[in-house]
Amino acid sequence: MAFGWIDEQARARRRAGLVRTLRPRPAGSPLLDLASNDYLGLARHPEIVEGAAEAARRWGGGSTGSRLVTGTTELHAELERELADFCGFEAALVFSSGYAANLAAVTALAPHGSLIVSDAGNHASLIDGCRLARGTTQVVEHAEPEAVRKALSARPGPAVVVSDTVFSVDGDAAPLAELAFVCREFGAGLIVDDAHGLGVLGTGGRGAAQAARLAGAPDTVVTVTLSKSLGSQGGAVLGPAGVIDHLVNTARTFIFDTGLAPAAAGAALAALRLLRREPERAARARAVATALYDRLTAEGHEAVRPDAAVVSVRAPSADRAVRWAADCRAAGVAVGCFRPPSVPDGISRLRLTARADLTDEQIGRAVRVIGETRP
Template sequence: MAFGWIDEQAALRRRAGLVRTLRPRPADSPLLDLASNDYLGLAHHPEVTEGAARAAREWGGGATGSRLVTGSTELHAELERELADFCGVEAALVFSSGYAANLAAVTALAPHGSLIVSDAGNHASLIDGCRLARGTTQVVAHADPEAVRKALTTHDGPAVAVSDTVFSVDGDAAPLAELAAVCRTRGAGLVVDDAHGFGVLGAGGRGAAHAAGLAGADDVVVTLTLSKSLGSQGGAVLGPARVIDHLVNAARTFIFDTGLAPAAVGAALAALRLLRREPERAARARTVAGELHARLTAAGHEAVRPDAAVVSVRAPSPEQAVRWAADCRAAGLAVGCFRPPSVPDGVSRLRLTARADLTEGQIERAVQVIGETRP
């Protein structure tokens, strides 16, 4: 029977407690949301939704083609200019998703004969970029600049180190300044995914690379999403103008993909301008994360100290993590649930995301529900 092996895989997932299901949410969900990545609370902000609606009215429901054909609008160019200016880099390039941006950056900057040094805790999109690239990939220990240095010394040709800036599982930050220093000793480039740092870290939310003093460096390329702190959709690559020009000509997920829908571009642009006016949102997201961590650990939970807005709470097993998250949901709290193979160390977790718009009462309620439902 065609695809008969799928049934065997499904049975294995059931036995391991790793079945995943879709849960469509209503527009007016009553749940207290600590599961989304809406770090600054902008997804439903009136200026952001109006930015989306206005762009759709003016430019239509879709981009109508790839960026190199009809999919680049004046609105796309405006967002790219403002992203580059905000983050302190020469140029930016907008993609249909953060995933596509990561695939583009890694594959286009790691040609045949090159070495990619990849952190063991990297996001799946960076891992897939490494798999698709023509260079050779060496995976090294998590957040370990010395391991990166040793890997680079084994190769004499072009090389690039690839890392998340803030890792999505535990919310810990990479040692970016040290990684950049190691790369420079070997003439290697550094590509960092700032999906969970942009909007939260750096001055006014300008990101982890900005906070590390790497903004505008000619050997550092930053990728980010528009779907987290900016509450929209899409992704971007930021860096030296010559790198961005290279991506326009060589990145397959740019050349062959339909451009980001104008509504998403308009929403992201409105959110970026709002963040410029209200830079305190970034600090508030970090404060909320710190409060969640402090109260959870005081209550006896094993929580990882957050470096940005992700708070990880360890669970005894995959099955118990699933049940814990379900019990939280039944009690009115939405939390993330990370299990193998999404977690590199095999330890299941509840994953909480701090939001800048959470109130004191909501923080207290979240901690209370997590404690009451603990397996």
């Protein structure tokens, strides 16, 4: 049978306790949410919902085509201008997802003959971008600028260094200033994915690149997602105007993909404007993450100190991590569960995401449930 091999893979996943299933959530779920990436608590905020609704009423349910054909509206251009201005870059380009934005940035900026130096802890979208790019990829030790220097020094010529700013598994931050210094030593470009930094790090949530004083640098390109802190959907690439123009003309996930739906663009723009007015939300998200970490470690859990809004709690094994997360859910608290092959080091974890709108009572409740259900 043509796809008979799928059955054997399914059996192997069951034996290893690695089966994934879809679990639709109802509207207005009663669960205390520490599983989503809604860091600022904006996904259901009335202003953001109205921003989406108004955009849909004005522009329709879909963008109707590629950005280069009919899929670019005045709303998309407005979002790009305000996003670039907020984050401190010359220009921005909006994509249908953060994944598409990462594929675009890496493939378009690492042509044949170039070297791509990629952090071992990078997100799957960056890894796939490296695989699709025509350059040669070298994976280096996680968050080690000296490993990047060694890779660049061994192969002179065009090169880019690719890294998350905040790594999605443990929530640790990349040493951006040091990476930029090494890149400039060898004339390499720096591409960083700030999916977990935008809205949390930097002045008023302007992102990790701004915090590292790299915003607007001619050799730095930043990708972001609109689906985490901004509570919407989509992604964007930020950088010099020349780089953005290059992407418009060469990035396949821009040229051949349907543009971001107007409702998502409207929601993201409303969230961005709210964040400008309420910059304290960024600091609150970080404070909640620190409080979760402090209380969990005080209770004897093995957690990783958060650099942004992700708190990682190690589990004994993949199957016990799944059971732990399920027991938390049954007790009314939704937490993430990361296990192989999603984690590069093979260590299973509960992954908690701090939200700016969590109260101290809710933080205490979450810690209590995690402790009571520990396998």
